[in-house]
Amino acid sequence: MPGDVISRFASVRLGTRGNQRKEQGFGQVNGHHGEILQGVFPDDAGRLHRGLVTLPCHIVSSTAVFRPAPGILVTVPDDKLKAAEAARLALDSLGLHDQGGHLTVESSIPVGLGMGSSTADVVAAIRAVADAHGAALAADEVARLAVRAETASDSIMHGDLAVLFAQREGIVLEHLGPALPPLEVLSVNTAPGALVDTVKQPPATYDDWEVQAFRPLRGMLRRAIRTGDAALLGRVATASARISQRHLPKPAFEEINAIAASTGALGIQVAHSGTVVGLLFDPRNPATARRVAEAAAKLDTIGLPPAFHFRTDAAEVRHVA
């Protein structure tokens, strides 16, 4: 009924005026494990956009709490300034230009590995502000605010939805499907101790061949998602990792690749602006547990003992035995 729509709309309006303001609002979002694919992609009009497809990782997350307070200041601990900026933008987008508050953010996402710690803080903060005022922001709106707060942002506000996301514009270039086919991921940090400033990195300058090469990767990704084919997903991820190797090379890349190939992995994926690499296995294959253990042992011999493995569709962390 039209009346219902209007009244629901009105309640959000009331909320933004503060009538539904709570003592505090919560926001939470999961991190990720780098990307399946990252590059440049044409839109329907043929214009190129930088874009990526994130590999979800539910075992790490950021949580934010926002307590509305009089005055325009948003106060945070020192290392969460970007989250504070995002909270300010969220307040403004709700029409609350004269309001502020206090924000706290806690995160289990390691910093500097390319696992989305920065975007997760920002998205959790935006969600906490919205929640504190009884408003729910659509993922597209959260993405728009996140990009304004940090220039380039991951697609974690879209949850498990498989989207080709323009990380510098905050828009979805293509909805690929409800989720990626599930994967078992063995996580390796290729540069333990070294911090990559994942946000300050200059964007990759792809050559003319690479710009075109992303097309067949996107084509195979569409099929992988449509048919639930984890093996095709592994091929796409490996091909994207190879291109990334020319722009932000991972130490021991070829060795890791060889270990993946020799242990029956579907492929590897990388954090295109970080240090983590994932060896991808098919969780439906009964041999996977044994293969993961075998790959972990081999990685240990090249001085890169993996810390954990996880399923992309589960929140349970599994430690390498």
Place this chain on the structure above:
Amino acid sequence: MSLEMTMSQPLSRESRGFPDYELPRLVRLTDNLHGAAFFLMKLLPARHMLDRAAADGRLKPGGTICETTSGTFGLALAMLAAVRGYRLILVSDPAIDEHLHKRLLELGVTLEIVEKPYEVGGFQTARLDRLRAALEANPGSFCPSQYGNADNPRAYAEVAEQIAERLGHVDCLVGTVGSGGSMSGIARFLRHLNPDLHVIGVDTPNSVVFGQPDGKRLLRGLGNSLVPPNVDHRQFDEIHWVGAAEAFLATRRLHQHHALYQGGTSGAAYLVADWWARANPDRKVVTLFPDEGHRYVASIYNDDWLAALPGWTGVLPEAPQPVAHPSDVRPSWSSFRWDRRTLDEVLAAANPAARDLAEAA
């Protein structure tokens, strides 16, 4: 040109084209053999080369394009020039197909026919000289140069995208080689997703592309009298040389058995791909059919014309004759393990047959 510049290109008349005509229709011929049947394959590289030239200023709005061609690349350029408002000068020779000639004129092409071949270099050199003169007479004009322009093979990323999206994992790619654009382009893109992809190039006897001495060729649209820089020899695992008669007969088989009405190069590709697919029933094969059959009504699709061909037997060979060196190639279907080598590497390797002969002498 920087990426950011590409991103901000506005849409305009210069971006008009035929997107739905550029990509092939994918047809499943047997359990493991898929054909990619093009309307006019050259539309895709022609459009991409013009796009790129327009984007970085080599080709101005309303500008002039000069090229030498007597085949379908000229037709593709003519179609694009007509809708994008470019002037097109094509240099050709008297061998140009009469109907194609009329069609090019209808599309507004300025056609320069070189009447006499040079004593040294034949029509090829005479045409290149005339092209150079046309470029000099039209300052600022753009020459796509399909044989050397790296945007030619790069254009085929869109075909690789279509194949990857529709067929997923592919084990073997088979196609004819002329400019090197389609096969070198698609092979490299697909191999990025599957390093084990088996790539078979189809050439024709008396073509120099894969190391044969130059000579007269009845089968057109593949092979060449020069080695185009766009041929990336290291993409090929196997090379086959298919003669005219068997290619035409295979073209008819493709129509009779699969109802695909394609040109002679499609027949050559089909012959080789069908043989490989039957020998490897658990491997997925895709092969390229570059153009349709309408231009060959009076020739390939005319029984009397076929029967009058030199060496016509009316029988299709079952399998190729393996050869040990490109110089051993005979007039009918032969095959050679190229093993992803360069042309120089292959030619430098001793010809076992020649060595045996030398030892016998």
